[in-house]
Amino acid sequence: MHRELVLSAFKKARKEVKEETGVTMSITGLSKKISDYMMDECHFQYHEKSLRNKYNIAMKGEEVELKSSVANCLCCYLGYENYAAFIVEKNNQEIATQPAEIIPAETxxxxxxxxxxxxxxxxxxxxxxxxxxxxxxxxxxxxxxxxxxx
Structure with missing residues (x-):
């Protein structure tokens, strides 16, 4: 689930920068923007290179491991209260998009x-x-x- 969190944070940063400037920013610039947010709003220092590395791992399709404080701060950036709220929202979206299937009752x-x-x-x-x-x-x-x- 951390993979989706990292990808969502970069997607939001890309969208914000595109709306503000009309220019597509590099991954390094986006990671700097997210890192600055983490420092200013969450009072948590997480280097942009670390964010960029996590993004590159996520883009390869591999699973990303984040510390809970980093995950919570990224969730705040995305507008969620914490990581648990992010998971609940993602699970609700997945359930809504999946077709309903009938599960037989267990004996x-x-x-x-x-x-x-x-x-x-x-x-x-x-x-x-x-x-x-x-x-x-x-x-x-x-x-x-x-x-x-x-």
Whole structure:
């Protein structure tokens, strides 16, 4: 979704410059304009070269990764309150343009198969927090060992 955000910001900048001056500005100039906006309005410094690089990646069709503060500032430039509002608006536009399709109702058996059991949930939590659990367990053993020796 960051790809669409970057492309939309440059599209808006291109349109504004064209209306103001009647001239098509280069990507470098557009990135400078957006960077200046980010500094003036959001009080956030993001270099125009970084914006230009993100735009070039987006134009290749690759996915773009932005920090949340950059994404929120670009959304403000586009007139959205924040990145979440941008996503909601884009999803509503996609739903409106897609033809309605009929989704068959799931049976109770199919829903039961999709539900994750408690053991599987515990396994996922342990895998995600393995380092924290090991560190905590070692601290507990060290404290218990010190307590027992005293």
């Amino acid at each position: 109770a058996l199919e829903r039961a198969k999709k539900e994750v059991s408690m053991g599987e949930k515990l396994k996922i939590v342990i895998q995600k927090n393995k380092i924290t659990l090991i560190f905590g367990w070692m601290c507990f053993l060290m404290n218990f060992g010190l307590y027992m020796t005293n």
